[in-house]
Amino acid sequence: xxxxxxxxxxxxxxxxxxxxxxxxxxxxxxxxxxxxxxxxxxxxxxxxxxxxxxxxxxxxxxxxxxxxxxxxxxxxxxxxxxxxxxxxxxxxxxxxxxxxxxxxxxxxxxxxxxxxxxxxxxxxxxxxxxxxxxxxxxxxxxxxxxxxxxxxxxxxxxxxxxxxxxxxxxxxxxxxxxxxxxxxxxxxxxxxxxxxxxxxxxxxxxxxxxxxxxxxxxxxxxxxxxxxxxxxxxxxxxxxxxxxxxxxxxxxxxxxxxxxxxxxxxxxxxxxxxxxxxxxxxxxxxxxxxxxxxxxxxxxxxxxxxxxxxxxxxxxxxxxxxxxxxxxxxxxxxxxxxxxxxxxxxxxxxxxxxxxxxxxxxxxxxxxxxxxxxxxxxxxxxxxxxxxxxxxxxxxxxxxxxxxxxxxxxxxxxxxxxxxxxxxxxxxxxxxxxxxxxxxxxxxxxxxxxxxxxxxxxxxxxxxxxxxxxxxxxxxxxxxxxxxxxxxxxxxxxxxxxxxxxxxxxxxxxxxxxxxxxxxxxxxxxxxxxxxxxxxxxxxxxxxxxxxxxxxxxxxxxxxxxxxxxxxxxxxxxxxxxxxxxxxxxxxxxxxxxxxxxxxxxxxxxxxxxxxxxxxxxxxxxxxxxxxxxxxxxxxxxxxxxxxxxxxxxxxxxxxxxxxxxxxxxxxxxxxxxxxxxxxxxxxxxxxxxxxxxxxxxxxxxxxxxxxxxxxxxxxxxxxxxxxxxxxxxxxxxxxxxxxxxxxxxxxxxxxxxxxxxxxxxxxxxxxxxxxxxxxxx
Numbered sequence: 001x002x003x004x005x006x007x008x009x010x011x012x013x014x015x016x017x018x019x020x021x022x023x024x025x026x027x028x029x030x031x032x033x034x035x036x037x038x039x040x041x042x043x044x045x046x047x048x049x050x051x052x053x054x055x056x057x058x059x060x061x062x063x064x065x066x067x068x069x070x071x072x073x074x075x076x077x078x079x080x081x082x083x084x085x086x087x088x089x090x091x092x093x094x095x096x097x098x099x100x101x102x103x104x105x106x107x108x109x110x111x112x113x114x115x116x117x118x119x120x121x122x123x124x125x126x127x128x129x130x131x132x133x134x135x136x137x138x139x140x141x142x143x144x145x146x147x148x149x150x151x152x153x154x155x156x157x158x159x160x161x162x163x164x165x166x167x168x169x170x171x172x173x174x175x176x177x178x179x180x181x182x183x184x185x186x187x188x189x190x191x192x193x194x195x196x197x198x199x200x201x202x203x204x205x206x207x208x209x210x211x212x213x214x215x216x217x218x219x220x221x222x223x224x225x226x227x228x229x230x231x232x233x234x235x236x237x238x239x240x241x242x243x244x245x246x247x248x249x250x251x252x253x254x255x256x257x258x259x260x261x262x263x264x265x266x267x268x269x270x271x272x273x274x275x276x277x278x279x280x281x282x283x284x285x286x287x288x289x290x291x292x293x294x295x296x297x298x299x300x301x302x303x304x305x306x307x308x309x310x311x312x313x314x315x316x317x318x319x320x321x322x323x324x325x326x327x328x329x330x331x332x333x334x335x336x337x338x339x340x341x342x343x344x345x346x347x348x349x350x351x352x353x354x355x356x357x358x359x360x361x362x363x364x365x366x367x368x369x370x371x372x373x374x375x376x377x378x379x380x381x382x383x384x385x386x387x388x389x390x391x392x393x394x395x396x397x398x399x400x401x402x403x404x405x406x407x408x409x410x411x412x413x414x415x416x417x418x419x420x421x422x423x424x425x426x427x428x429x430x431x432x433x434x435x436x437x438x439x440x441x442x443x444x445x446x447x448x449x450x451x452x453x454x455x456x457x458x459x460x461x462x463x464x465x466x467x468x469x470x471x472x473x474x475x476x477x478x479x480x481x482x483x484x485x486x487x488x489x490x491x492x493x494x495x496x497x498x499x500x501x502x503x504x505x506x507x508x509x510x511x512x513x514x515x516x517x518x519x520x521x522x523x524x525x526x527x528x529x530x531x532x533x534x535x536x537x538x539x540x541x542x543x544x545x546x547x548x549x550x551x552x553x554x555x556x557x558x559x560x561x562x563x564x565x566x567x568x569x570x571x572x573x574x575x576x577x578x579x580x581x582x583x584x585x586x587x588x589x590x591x592x593x594x595x596x597x598x599x600x601x602x603x604x605x606x607x608x609x610x611x612x613x614x615x616x617x618x619x620x621x622x623x624x625x626x627x628x629x630x631x632x633x634x635x636x637x638x639x640x641x642x643x644x645x646x647x648x649x650x651x652x653x654x655x656x657x658x659x660x661x662x663x664x665x666x667x668x669x670x671x672x673x674x675x676x677x678x679x680x681x682x683x684x685x686x687x688x689x690x691x692x693x694x695x696x697x698x699x700x701x702x703x704x705x706x707x708x709x710x711x712x713x714x715x716x717x718x719x720x721x722x723x724x725x726x727x728x729x730x731x732x733x734x735x736x737x738x739x740x741x742x743x744x745x746x747x748x749x750x751x752x753x754x755x756x757x758x759x760x761x762x763x764x765x766x767x768x769x770x771x772x773x774x775x776x777x778x
Contacts, residue, residue, distance in 0.1 A: 043087025182642025275773025
C-alpha cells in the first residue's frame with residue numbers, strides 16, 4: 001500500500017510538471033511613474049494623468065469618484081490619477097506594451113505621450129504642460145452631460161466661478177449674473193415686491209431652465225423670488241448654456257440652462273462672513289457661515305451653509321410708498337457625500353431651505369388691509385435630492401437621481417384697504433432621472449429617462465381666482481458624442497417629451513459640432529429645437545398693482561405649445577501678444593419662435609381688476625451676436641468684458657400697443673471688468689454694466705391712459721477694494737469695501753402715489769449703496 005501511494009505521488013508530480021510546462025510563463029507586471037511639470041520644470045500639482053483613450057479618465061474620476069492620488073492597480077484597464085505635491089503619480093500592475101498617457105491640468109494645455117512598458121521593470125515618464133493663454137480652465141458638465149474642459153466641450157458652456165463671486169461680493173444668484181456673462185442680464189419687474197427676472201439673449205425668464213446639479217427642481221412659481229434666495233457663495237460653480245443646445249433638457253430650456261453645481265468637500269474648511277450696507281442712509285445686514293468637512297462619521301463628507309439678510313424699505317421719491325421693498329431672508333443647506341465600491345460609486349444627499357418675508361407699498365407697519373397699496377409675501381421653499389453614481393467599468397456608468405421641492409406662500413396683493421386680497425399658494429414638485437452612459441471607441445453614448453410631476457394650487461379670492469392644476473412630463477433622451485479626431489467632435493441627440501397638457505409626443509432633435517482649427521482657435525455650431533408647454537409661469541401668480549387695481553395674468557383656454565428652432569455659431573481664440581495672455585470670442589444666435597406666447601387684455605365686466613390673457617401669437621424671432629474677451633495685461637492686472645447686439649421682434653405687431661419689438665429687450669448691452677492684484681494682498685475690482693434703451697409698457701393709473709415708453713440708457717459702475725490678513729497658517733481675514741452704482745444711475749420717472757403702475761420699473765435694481773464687511777476663513 002505504501003508503494004502504491006509513493007508511485008501515485010510521483011505520477012502526480014510528473015503530471016503537474018508537464019502541465020506547468022505546457023502553460024505560458026506568467027509575465028511580471030510593469031510599473032509606470034509619471035512626472036508632470038511646466039515649461040520651467042516646476043512640478044504641476046493636481047494634474048490629471050490617465051491611461052488609455054484620452055478624455056474618459058477625467059470624466060470618470062470626477063463623476064464617479066475614482067482615486068484622487070496614490071497608487072492604483074489598473075490591471076490593463078484605463079484609469080486616472082492625480083499628481084501629488086511633487087507632481088508625480090505611480091501606476092502599478094500594468095501589462096507590458098504600448099500605453100497612451102494623457103496629462104491635463106487647470107490653466108494648461110493637455111499633452112499626450114506614448115510609452116512602451118517592459119514586464120517587471122519600472123519606467124519613468126516626464127510630461128511637460130504648456131500654460132494656456134488664459135488664467136483658468138475648468139471642468140464643465142452641463143452642455144453634454146459628461147465632463148469636459150471648457151475649451152474642449154462640444155457645447156459652449158460659460159462659467160461663474162467662486163473666485164468671481166468672492167471678488168465682486170456676489171451674495172445672491174441674481175447678483176452673480178450682473179457684469180459676468182455676455183448676453184445674460186437680470187432686471188427688476190415690480191416696484192412693490194421687487195421680484196427679479198433673468199433674461200438670456202433677449203428671451204424672458206420662463207425660457208430659461210434653472211437646474212440644481214442637473215435636475216430641473218426649480219418650478220416656475222418658485223422662480224418668482226428664487227433668484228434672490230439662492231446664496232451664490234456656497235456653490236462650486238454656476239454653468240450657463242445659452243440656447244436650447246443640449247438634448248438632455250426638455251421644456252423650459254428654449255432660451256438656455258443655468259446649472260447650479262454643488263461643491264463636494266475635499267478638505268476641512270470653515271468660513272464666516274458679515275456685511276452691512278446703506279441705501280440712502282437705510283441699513284442692510286447679512287451674515288453667512290459655511291463648513292466643509294472631509295471626514296464625518298460613516299465615511300461621509302459634508303458641506304453645510306447658512307445665510308441670513310435683512311433689508312429695510314426705501315422710499316426714493318418721498319411719496320410715502322416704497323420703491324425698494326423690505327425683505328428678510330433665512331436660508332441654509334447641506335450636502336452629504338460618500339464613496340462606495342473602491343471609490344467607483346458615490347452617494348449624494350442634499351437639501352436646502354429658504355424662508356423669506358418681503359413687503360412693499362405704504363404704511364408698512366400696519367396690517368396690509370389697512371393700507372392703500374401692499375404686496376406682502378411670506379414664502380418658504382425646501383428641497384431634498386438624492387443621487388447615486390456608479391462606474392460599472394472603465395467604459396460604462398449609470399446615474400440615478402431624484403428630488404422633491406415644495407414651495408408655499410401666504411400673500412397679500414391688494415389696494416384700497418381691500419380685506420379680501422389675501423391669498424395662498426402651494427407648489428410641490430417631484431423629479432426623477434435615470435441615465436446610462438457607455439464609451440464605445442470614439443463615441444460617448446448617453447441615454448436616459450426623466451419624469452417630473454408638479455401641482456399648483458393658488459387661491460386669490462379678491463380676484464376671483466381659485467386655481468388647481470397638475471403638470472406631468474415624461475422625457476426620454478438619447479445622445480452620441482463622437483470625438484472623430486483630437487480636433488473634431490460632433491454631438492447629436494434627441495429628446496422625446498410627453499406632457500399631460502399636450503395630446504402627443506414631441507420630438508426635439510439637436511446637433512452640435514466643435515472644430516479645433518488650431519491649438520488656440522475653436523469653432524462651434526449648434527442647431528436645436530425645443531418647445532414650451534402651457535403651464536403656470538413665474539409671473540402668473542404675481543398680481544401687480546396698477547392704478548389701484550390688481551393686474552393678473554392667465555392662460556387662454558385654447559393655449560397650445562410654443563415651438564422654437566435655434567441656431568448658433570461662434571469662435572473663441574486663446575492667444576498671447578508680448579507675453580500678455582488674452583481670450584476673445586463671438587457667438588451668433590438666432591431663435592425662431594412659432595405660436596409664440598403673447599399677452600392681450602381681456603375685459604372682465606364688473607370686476608375691480610384688469611386681466612391679461614396669454615394666447616398664441618403669430619410668432620417671433622430673436623437674432624444677434626455677443627462678443628466677449630479677457631486679457632491679462634500683467635501678472636497683477638486683468639481686463640474682461642462683453643457686449644451683446646440683438647434684435648427681438650414679433651413677426652406681426654402685438655395686440656396691446658401695436659409694437660413689433662419685444663418689451664424690456666434692449667438692442668445693446670454689455671459690461672467691462674477690471675481685476676487688479678496689488679502687493680500685500682490688496683485687491684481692487686471694478687465693473688461697468690451698460691444697458692441700452694428699450695420699450696416699457698406703462699399702464700393707466702397715475703397717467704391717464706396706457707402708453708408705450710422708451711427708456712433711457714443706463715451705466716452702472718461698481719468698485720470693490722479688499723485687504724487680506726493671514727493670522728495663522730491656514731486662517732485668513734479679508735476686509736472689504738464695496739461701492740455699488742457709484743453714479744446712482746436709477747430710473748427717474750417712477751410713478752408716485754397710490755395710483756402708480758408698480759410694474760413700470762426698469763433699469764438698475766439697486767440705487768447707490770455702500771457696503772463694508774469681512775470674511776474669516778480657517
